[in-house]
Amino acid sequence: MRSANVSDARLWTRLQPVVTAVLVAASIGIPLWLVLVTAAKSRGEALTPDLSLPSEWHLLENLAQVWADGEVPRAALGSLLVVAPSVAGVLLFGSMAAWILARRGTRLNAVLYALAISGIVLPPAVVTVVLLLRQLGLAGTAVGMIGVYMGIYLSTVIFFVTGFVRTIPASLEEAAQMDGAGPFKVFWLVVLPLLRPVLATATILVCLYVWNDVFYAFFVIGGRLDTLPLNLFQVASAGLYLDNWHLIFAYVVLMSLPLVVVFAVAQRKIISGITSGAVK
Incomplete structure (x- = not known):
């Protein structure tokens, strides 16, 4: 009996990575396949989205129609105007704050660190944020x-x-200080270059959140500045893409391409950042 249990445990140990890989591939691959094949179908075939292949591939035609009719270039420019400064600002100020919190192990900094990361689990109050932006005159603006x-x-x-x-x-920072470098110079020349792997990880995560956001954008800038998710929501709500699931999924493909490129370019640094810093 004991030997049977041991053999079963060994078999499960060997199969567990394979089962995990299959489940992950299915959970990620099936939705991606559904988006791709639906974006490549004609309007009639896409009325009921499924995993079947299209009888004829119309992917390029659908992408071209979405690009022209959906005003994708203007919406993409709006997304870039919001995403690029947001990502750059949050990486710069976040890394500076993290450096101070990590190097100065006081009780006050421990409390500040707990407060700083509490935003991960505490959702922001949307109504309060909108009212505050109105008081500051930033409601409906890209700056806000x-x-x-x-x-x-x-x-x-x-x-x-x-x-x-x-x-x-x-010791790296202490050596720079002995050479006469001030705090800002130490951070900029010594610390920041070493943060590239973890900043690559943070970049893709923040880009993913901001690029695909429609909830906060709708309440803060709704309609005054087009972003890709907002534009898709507006054209779908207006009936332009009514029952045109092939065009909606083609829009999703276009909207996702920049993130795929960023992830492909920064893949190694992203994995290095997760394994080297985030879990320690």
Whole structure:
């Protein structure tokens, strides 16, 4: 009986990675396949989205129609105007705050760190944020939206970078200080270059959140500045894509391509950042 249990345990140990890989591939691959094949179908075939192959591939035609009729270039420019400053600002200020919190182990900094990362689990009050932006005159502006994104995702960057900074030898910073470098110079020339792997991880995460966001954008800038998710929501609600699931999924493909490119370019650094800093 005991030998049978041992053999079963060994068999499960060998099969567990395979089962896990199959489940992950299915959970990710099936939705991606559904999006791709639906985007490649004609209007009639796409009325009921399923996993079947299209009788004829119309992917390029559907992408071209969405690009022209859906005003994708204008919406993409709006997304870039919001995403680029938001990501750059949250990475810069988040990494600076994480450096201080990691290097100064006082009780006050421990409390500040707990407060800083609490934003990961505590949702922001949308009504309060909108009212505050109105008082500041930033409601409906790209500047206000950038400030909202920076406030929301600063906690994520601080959480990732703080753990990574603690793995960097403090002797590197002390050597720079002995050479006469001030705090800003130490951070900019010594610490920041070493943070590239974890910043790549934070970049893809924040880009993913901000690029696909429609909830906060709808309440803060709704209609005054087009982003890709907002534009898709508006054209679908207006009936332009009514029952045109092939065009909706083609829009999703176009909207996802920039993130796929960013992930492909930064893949190695992203994995290195997760394994080297975020879990320590």
